[in-house]
Amino acid sequence: xxxxxxxxxxxxxxxxxxxxxxxxxxxxxxxxxxxxxxxxxxxxxxxxxxxxxxxxxxxxxxxxxxxxxxxxxxxxxxxxxxxxxxxxxxxxxxxxxxxxxxxxxxxxxxxxxxxxxxxxxxxxxxxxxxxxxxxxxxxxxxxxxxxxxxxxxxxxxxxxxxxxxxxxxxxxxxxxxxxxxxxxxxxxxxxxxxxxxxxxxxxxxxxxxxxxxxxxxxxxxxxxxxxxxxxxxxxxxxxxxxxxxxxxxxxxxxxxxxxxxxxxxxxxxxxxxxxxxxxxxxxxxxxxxxxxxxxxxxxxxxxxxxxxxxxxxxxxxxxxxxxxxxxxxxxxxxxxxxxxxxxxxxxxxxxxxxxxxxxxxxxxxxxxxxxxxxxxxxxxxxxxxxxxxxxxxxxxxxxxxxxxxxxxxxxxxxxxxxxxxxxxxxxxxxxxxxxxxxxxxxxxxxxxxxxxxxxxxxxxx
Numbered sequence: 001x002x003x004x005x006x007x008x009x010x011x012x013x014x015x016x017x018x019x020x021x022x023x024x025x026x027x028x029x030x031x032x033x034x035x036x037x038x039x040x041x042x043x044x045x046x047x048x049x050x051x052x053x054x055x056x057x058x059x060x061x062x063x064x065x066x067x068x069x070x071x072x073x074x075x076x077x078x079x080x081x082x083x084x085x086x087x088x089x090x091x092x093x094x095x096x097x098x099x100x101x102x103x104x105x106x107x108x109x110x111x112x113x114x115x116x117x118x119x120x121x122x123x124x125x126x127x128x129x130x131x132x133x134x135x136x137x138x139x140x141x142x143x144x145x146x147x148x149x150x151x152x153x154x155x156x157x158x159x160x161x162x163x164x165x166x167x168x169x170x171x172x173x174x175x176x177x178x179x180x181x182x183x184x185x186x187x188x189x190x191x192x193x194x195x196x197x198x199x200x201x202x203x204x205x206x207x208x209x210x211x212x213x214x215x216x217x218x219x220x221x222x223x224x225x226x227x228x229x230x231x232x233x234x235x236x237x238x239x240x241x242x243x244x245x246x247x248x249x250x251x252x253x254x255x256x257x258x259x260x261x262x263x264x265x266x267x268x269x270x271x272x273x274x275x276x277x278x279x280x281x282x283x284x285x286x287x288x289x290x291x292x293x294x295x296x297x298x299x300x301x302x303x304x305x306x307x308x309x310x311x312x313x314x315x316x317x318x319x320x321x322x323x324x325x326x327x328x329x330x331x332x333x334x335x336x337x338x339x340x341x342x343x344x345x346x347x348x349x350x351x352x353x354x355x356x357x358x359x360x361x362x363x364x365x366x367x368x369x370x371x372x373x374x375x376x377x378x379x380x381x382x383x384x385x386x387x388x389x390x391x392x393x394x395x396x397x398x399x400x401x402x403x404x405x406x407x408x409x410x411x412x413x414x415x416x417x418x419x420x421x422x423x424x425x426x427x428x429x430x431x432x433x434x435x436x437x438x439x440x441x442x443x444x445x446x447x448x449x450x451x452x453x454x455x456x457x458x459x460x461x
Contacts, residue, residue, distance in 0.1 A: 044073035072101035108137035146222035149252030158210035273430035304439030336445035343415025372412035376405035403449035
């Protein structure tokens, strides 16, 4: 659905809802019918995108007009803040019906967000089989393969015939809407092979599954981090990935739609950390909470700025003697900060995508040194020539040029090393960018520039 069309729908719905009085429930039947007509031809993702941009009262009103099959999809696709509002405005009876419409992984995610007493009541009210599957999924951490997987599976014995396997698929199809592969398991439920629907259809009815199955099976264990799972999907262009326990027994599957959400979540989280904030801020509406998220990093920047001021104060005599030196301090700090963030951002993304690891440190560092030398010489020559022509002082030009070149080199090395060091320490490398790298580069740039000026002060006067 186009963005302009979605905006028009939002405006139409707001106009229809108009004077919504949620406390008294004074909603005209005509209004409900008109809004329902607007939503009738929209898919669940489009409705979710529409609801995301409505006020909470409007969102609840629209959500309550949806039938359970659509609502069960919509509530899993809206942002977390709106999801909380919808959950709060939905009674236990309807929540039970919605959970019953979902696949196990989506149902487990929703149950995990319900108040404990409501979650317990819903689990006791739904189908016992689904309830047991959800309870099993809730045992896993949310950001692991176990937390992502669904337990709806099509499994067959390797000795089964193709005809029997097709019959199994037919019987399970009503319960599992996303059948990509048939999984072949032995008596102990160990995963021994996979069979695509295409291969199943093209095979002869009396052939054994063991004759046509793919024995080269890629899988992940339950505790695998979701970022690693996403990298596997990306690297091998997968649409589904089986999940096994530590003994190799098949326990679930992860589908591409879940991984798309993970990739978006991980990218948003990394970007937020790079600028010293958190992904939660994107859906948080309280200014107080947003300030609480941002302040810790701003305090680090504040102390970093105080450190820079302290460094400058130690060179007060030099700056007092040659005031012109102060003119180029912002230039050096800006260039060092920009180069450092560039290098750090590239390394962080490469680490996140699995393109490099700590063993590739020296290779990446060697490349960055050569690159930064080229940039340093170019930028140093430009700013040095400017300083010389502006103040007619060749020594000033040399100091500024050399300081710029060395500062860029140091900033680039810091940008490479900091994410690697954080990775080695078990800290998210994304934290190494933004405030941390900028502060370190500010300090090093000032020390290089003012230290060099002090050494050459005799010729600078």
